Amino acid sequence: MSQSYNRGLVEDFGRWKEFSAGMWAWIFHKFTGWMLIGYLFTHIAVLSSALSGPEAYTNTLQGLEALFIVRVLEVGLLAVAVFHILNGLRLLMVDLGVGLEAQDKSFYASLVLTAIITVASVPTFMTEVTI
Amino acid sequence: MSTQQQQPETQEAPEDPEMKGAESPVDEKEKEDGMIDQTAADASELEGKTVLIKVFRYDPEVEGKQEPRFDDFHVPFEKGMTVLDAVMYARDTYDSSLTFRHSCRQAVCGSDAFFVNGKQRLGCKTQIADLEHPVRIEPLPHQEVVKDLVVDMDHFYDQMHTVEPYFQDEDTPNPADLEEQRQSPENREKIKMSSRCIWCGACMSSCNIAAGDNNYLGPAAINKAYKFAMDDREGEAIKEHRLRILEQEHGVWRCQTQFSCTEVCPKDIPLTEHIQELKREAVKKNLKFW
């Protein structure tokens, strides 16, 4: 059919309300994966300050750590990493064909666990920082 | 319109098809008058009432339908009524141009997969009473719409054909000798679910990856290949050949285990499981040569 109305891709995300567990898991995993690789590049860039000598390195790191916003971002990073790890484990199970029937439950479990771990880690991350 | 609908029992069909685009939004008054509203109702609660279905309309040729729209139809409810029954009623009573594929009415021909209330379902296998109201009926997403609820299935068929969906025998006996190839009941059981596919396309339509990558074989085709690859009658050499097709770039690896295919399949085929098993088989096969 040459003449036909193609509803196209626009609708895919417009239909987010209709997504099921597996689709959300996929989107979150993708999102967290991209964040992590983005962070890896940033991380190496930050660590590269070591090339300019020990003081530069220490100053850069401690300077960053003194910033409240960096601490918040770190907590965010932890959340992202934890979810990616937990869901990654879920995916590895799925790849091995284990527990496929419970795939939606394991996704919800990853979310809940991520939340718990993130909250629990806040005190550790927020020590010695002033707003 | 709404004045007519004060008495739902004796509801008249709007005669003029042109009008239906215009009467789209249901106003509050109708709801009070015994129309079914949002929640899924018990079948007994629906008895004697009408259900509102909102059907996607589009026709590239007909003026006024070139811009997609939703038409409302009020269909008298009967116990046992399926989504397919409802659209058939709407077509036969209100608007004969309402177009959709259907044939067997018993979930074997796979013609009537629609997007019903945001999920791919077979019209004939979905009870109206199990749905939230009003019921929104659209063509399958991710396929081009030909007209109303009819989508172009060519791409789906192409993908199915790509996996060489036919038995490839190495050396079968002469049929005249009435000698069959042996197959253990266990092996037959293994391929049982995969062999139930009715080519409805629901799975393919639900898969985000298939939507993004037109070359992705898709769950149905991979499942078809599974049926042959796991059948002991074909033999190892052919199984390897099949895996070679499946492990192409746009084969099994594209699957991101979203599970939506498995969720929508009206034949309850464990599609994700089959795809994952083939991934492992393919890896195993490749490891052998290392």
Next chain:
Amino acid sequence: MYEHDVIVVGAGGAGLRAAVAADEAGADVALVSKLHPVRSHTGAAEGGINAALQEGDDWELHAYDTMKGSDYLGDAPAVETLAQDAPEDTMRLEHWGMPFSREEDGRVSQRPFGGLSYPRTTYAGAETGHHLLHTMYEQVVKRGIQVYDEWYVMDLATTDEDDPNDRECHGVVAYDVQSGQIEGFKANQGVVLATGGPGQAFDHTTNAVSCTGDGHAMAYRAGAPLEDMEFIQFHPTSLPSTGVLISEGVRGEGGILYNSEGERFMFEHGYANNSGELASRDVVARAELTEVQEGRGVNDEYVHLDMRHLGEERILDRLENILHLAEDFEGVDGLVEPMPVKPGQHYAMGGIEVDENGQTCIDGLYAAGECACVSVHGGNRLGGNALPELIVFGKRAGRHAAGDDLGEPQIKTGYGDDVEDETETELPVQPGSAGLESSGGVAADGGVAADAEGILQRKVETARERVDRLMDKDDGVQHAEIRAKLQQAMTDYVNVFRTEEGVKKALRLIRECREEYQDVYVDDPSRTFNTDLQQTIETRNLIDVAETIALGALVRNEFRGAHWRQENQNRDDENWLKHTLVSWDDGAPSIFYRPVILEGESKTYEPKERSY
């Protein structure tokens, strides 16, 4: 215009098998089907394929069972061919990878079926037809056979000699459902019709919406007679709203039928004092209908099939799929309430008259599958005998059309010396053509001899004009109204119960439908996927086919197989060991009879009492 050696119309089990056979015989084949092949109704068959495969079984037993089941209206050469070829053709399906159910030792399983003296029904789970259809389609894909799917065949391109026996078929006219474009398909060697059953002539049927008897009607109007059309099998337990089949297994396990008064009517009203619910299909169907007609039906429509007393465990164990069917298609939970059931049209034993090679009296026109009547089923089809018919006679028709020599057929076709004219029965109305829309199926070329291409071209023109006329007309009647009336008439009067008065009423109503059809119009103005147009054309075919069913039912004044007549509730071998044939004859149907062939290869089948 498209051109192929062999054109197969319809892609169900029979059409696919014919196409593969013709391809193997070296012809260039094309399949033209209004549905994509895998959507065909063969996919709905559940039970199995009868074939004498095992040691201890024998094709002769199969032939004997079939003949007995047919109530001695099957033609022996056809019945024997079926029984002889079924094993090899079933094996071929196995070799093509069909997933048959298996025994412990790896062999295909077979199970017992009604009317069979040996458990020879080969099956693939509860979805044998689905697997057969898909396996056959796979072979078509493998061979790269051209498939024109969603092309609706409207007409045949036959020459118009006075005597149908002299006519030739050169192709078909079809329209592409997606685009509305009408084209000719030239067949250099033959056209095989495999369009399936005519179940939609009835209001309530286990057949698909696509089973509209198109092939019947096209062949009929082209001059090939329709044979034994009055023999329609009704299944006693189908779900009222959809016609989905509830298998006999429920009654086999002990399910009970109740009327609205809660009576176990099979016993309490004396329909079958010995076997009750397990009496044969026709007996149960008639009992149910009597209950409804006498006011003891639930909602005046159906009866209840109750299996609750079997207990949840047993139901889940043996009848689980029934629970799903009732739930999905009727919204009923079989564990807590009885299931509504009523008789539904199930199978047409009759069809286009053909010989063992699948050929009609028209040269180059073949038919196979449910639309054909080689006459293996006679008055009543045994369960599991339709699927082997598809593969055995589908293959033969395909091969013969492709030019393979299959020997001289013993069955004769068309009007000839061996037939007997109908003279006695008085018709209530003049059947057949009602004018405009009903003009015949043969190209009236006014005596100008035309070549194949010319004939096809002219038929294409006629078809285009017909479609234009239907589309251009702005008001009138819509097909749905006519179809509903026709189906109602058939269900009311030509159902399991047939009385002379009733059938005559039906014929009058069919006539009315024909007349209303003169005023039919297509409301949908679009050429794209116009199902309104397609159904309007189908409705015309249904009218023609329904009329032949009613005509057959009127003239055959006896009770044989599935055909029951109130006026004469006995089998009458004296007068009725013959096939009913109805031929269109340019719009004025005529009825004649051809004797049954009971002489087989080595023995003659003597009619016996059909009791099990």
Next chain:
Amino acid sequence: MAERYSSFTPGGTGWLLQRITAAFLVVVLAFHFFLLHFVNHAAEIEFAGTQARMQNVGYFLTMVSFLIAGTFHGVNGVYNALLNQGLEGTQKKVVLAVLVIASLGLIGQGIYVATTMAGWT
């Protein structure tokens, strides 16, 4: 339509490596987080500490393989995600090239930094 028998690169290798690196990353990442956020608080990191750790060959090698595995896993993941959106032909080749260069750059830089930290330059 997926072309039959197209250049069949066994796509399985990437898939398998993605999983193997993932399994590896779970362990090292957990170790990394634990060491640098819970044992040693990030805010207290000083060059000296880092250097002390890096001079341990086992730790150094672990970090380098962590980097390589992480980079492969992340970049391969990104590449796959793009392929899933139907990336084809030249576009695909360009993306692959960019990603490979970026990862090599990252790994090179990372190793260079690590050796500097260890003071082995």
